[in-house]
Amino acid sequence: MNAKDLLDLVRKITDNEPRVRERGADEATDWVSTYSAAEAGATATVLAVTAAAETDHAALEAQLHAILEIMSSGHVQGSHISQIRDIDLQGLPNQIREYISDLLEE
Template identity: 55%
Template sequence: MESRTYIELVRRVLAVESEVRERSADEVTDQLSTYSPAQAAALATLLSAAAASEEDNSALEAELHAILELMSTGHVLPQHVSQLQEIRIEELSAEIREYVADLLGD
């Protein structure tokens, strides 16, 4: 992916507004084949950090889904998403808990 496009996507993934973060996480999955291995790993790391501090359930679900899709590329390693361990799963819906468990290999 071209650097300018990638940086703009990263900015939206880290936006203040939860609606923007949610839409941007969805955009991440639409472009899986365009990322270099380094871009995929970096996006997964950023999304993992964002998810660990996410307060909006819809945005969290979109972020987790994007991470799962990025992992399917083979360029994302468990250490790239280690921040997910900070998520308090007991406060989440069963569906989102499953996402976290799948991502952490539990």
């Protein structure tokens, strides 16, 4: 992954618009096989920080799914995604709660 692609991805993941953040998270999974260890860790961290502040359920679900996919690369440690613990579970759909539970078990 080159620097421009990584920067474009981070910009999408952190965009002001929920739909753009959701698409950015979806795109993050497209790169899993090409991430270096540093890129995987950085992308997972940005996704976790964004997820911890996310207010849109669809974007949050996409972010959590992307983190799980990136973790499958073996390059992501729990410390990369520690912000997941800051997500308030109240009012979240069960599927999102399951993603969070799966991530916290990793």
